[in-house]
Amino acid sequence: MPELPEVETIVRVLRPGLEGRRFTRYTSRWAKQAVPSVAAVRRGIVGRRIRRLWRRAKYIVMDLEDAGNAARRKRIVRGADDRHPSEHLLIHLRMSGRFEWASQNKDKPRHVRAVFDLDNGRRLLFCDQRKFAKITYTTDLAAVTGKLGIEPLERRFTSAALDRVLRGRSRQLKPLLLDQTVIAGLGNIYVDEAMFRAGLHPTVRSEHLTSEETRRLRTAIRAVLRKAIRHRGTSFDEAYLGGGMQKYLDVYGRTGLPCRRCRTPIERFRIAQRGTHICPNCQPLDGKR
DNA sequence: TGGTATGTTCCAAA
DNA sequence: TTTTGGAACATACC
Secondary structure (H helix, E strand, O other), rough: OOOOHHHHHHHHHHHHHHHOEEEEEEEOOOHHHHHHHHHHHHEEEEEEEEEEEEEEEEEEEEEOOOOOHHHHHHOOOOOOOOOOOOEEEEEEOOEEEEEEEOOOOOOOOOOOOEEEEEOOOOOEEEOOOOOOOEEEOOHHHHHHHHOOEEEOOOOOOOOHHHHHHHHHOEHHHHHHOOOOOOOOOOOHHHHHHHHHHHOOOOOOOOHHHHHHHHHHHHHHHHHHHHHHHOOOOOOOOOOOOOHHHHHHHOOOOOOOOOOOOOEEEEEEEEEEOOEEEEOOOOOOOOHHH
């Protein structure tokens, strides 16, 4: 489910309830979800304060306060300080991970895989129908996130930067845009949406884009992500937050419906095992590419 | 019953 | 070496 805009939305929603709080208890109902292990996550986070909650690509990142006692301090990586905390809890939601605050006057949430208790008595539930999500405790953030590519909403993501990405290899455009080591945070929905906005066919070879097409693609990626964040992401079922972006999708999930721009029916096919949606008229594939 | 799913990773083949 | 395809992970829904 979640791509960059959904993860960003979740971080913004959770931040007031988590920053400054301390974990008092962590229990897991799905051991394989915890990395490196349930015990290691528990040792790493219980008793620790969450200094900051932020997002890197599709990861939810919690910076943990450095340990307060001498025994723990010894274990901390050298150089850790307020600006560069050395201990982190990372959550990757994969296909179906989601957070929910425990509450008595609601139905029991389904697929609860982990429970986090906080020092103010609140309880955060982590649910994950398909059990693909990962909860990682690490003292080496770069070991987890170091291979991720550029953040598409950062200033550094210029047309020139995208141009380098596209020309540095010879791949079909869509699989390249989905590659987290190249651009970090795009998923199947927003890649399809961005390519539609840019008028580009998903199988175009990346190195063949003109500089004008590259500029259009950069603008399209940023616009679609910003719009999705503004609408709090895309919801596909009742489970998720109530984001409203699905109302504004142009191609994803609109197979057979008329293109909003030219009325041509939207087509769906498969690239790299991913359902792919295009308007064949707005996203032509000219011969040589 | 079989096909599908918004993600990632690993392996094999080209 | 790079790119691509397939399977795996695990479950629910249509």
